[in-house]
Amino acid sequence: MSARRVYYGGQAVLDGVMIRGPHSMAVACRRPDGDIVVRREPLTGLYVGPLRRIPLVRGVIVLWETLALGMRSLLFSSNVALGEEEKEISPIAVWGTALVALALTAALFFAGPVLLSHWLEDRVESNVLVTIIEGVIRLGLVVGYVGLIGLLPDVRRVYAYHGAEHKSIHALEHGDPLEPQWVQRYPTAHVRCGTSFLLTVVVISVVVFAALGTPELWLRVVYRVALIPVIAAIAYEVIRLGSAFESSRVVRLLMWPNLALQTLTTRQPNDGQVEVALRALREVLATEEVEPAPTLPIEG
DSSP states (O other): OOSSOOOOEEEEETTEEEEEOSSEEEEEEEOTTSOEEEEEEEOOGGGTSGGGGSTTHHHHHHHHHHHHHHHHHHHHHHHHHTTOTTSOOOHHHHHHHHHHHHHHHIIIIIIHHHHHHGGGTTTOSOHHHHHHHHHHHHHHHHHHHHHHHTTSHHHHHHHHHHHHHHHHHHHHHTTOOSSHHHHTTSOSOOTTOHHHHHHHHHHHHHHHHHHHOOOOHHHHHHHHHHTHHHHHHHHHHHHHHHHHTTTSHHHHHHHHHHHHHTTTTOOOOOHHHHHHHHHHHHHHHHHTTOOOOOOOOOOO
């Protein structure tokens, strides 16, 4: 591996995990019969180009990448659940689903809180306070959404795979063997988690929107949605900076709310779920020609 720090990450899908490396991705899913099926793909173009190294610009790219690769992986996992994993995933389906997801997110979590807090303007003299209340509503919607869907049995299983993904990345970053007995020692929370990203977006949006004041309602709705890429870019840099200095006590204190929120979106996985996450991770490492740590017995 080069001296430059290499980041690995991923997403949980239906009975599986997607892992993304610098130049490839892999999705591993558990079939209904118990076997593990894997789909590997090289990453090209925007996913690996020089724009990914430019601060702020890379945050926008990662936002779209998370949607596109996540939807592609989710569609594959759905096919596996139906026994149709050989079925080709249509680019139109991926792009269409990602755009619909982005539109719903913009409407629910950005435009919605503006409309809900608008009635306060005649009752609260401080525009900054109105913006803070709007941010609290946005945070409440995010927390309420991830908490409520977590009550569904299928989503709870996805959250367990989410925990397995985090544990596997922890083990890789600490140089431990990629075996369940080693991986299970790590927490389900990770500083670079997408849940942390959501909370960071909410906090940054309060600062940005407060600085812009309170123009006409329609204009506020427009720029709330239009500024999503900008806010996402800033949030990504904050998360990346926090990850680089996560050993600092101050940084850990600042990142604590992000890690605490992950208790809603992760569950303790069983060894079988960890095996699936590790299979995806090993596939990516093999493609990237990275040698994982050797398997060792656990002491004690």
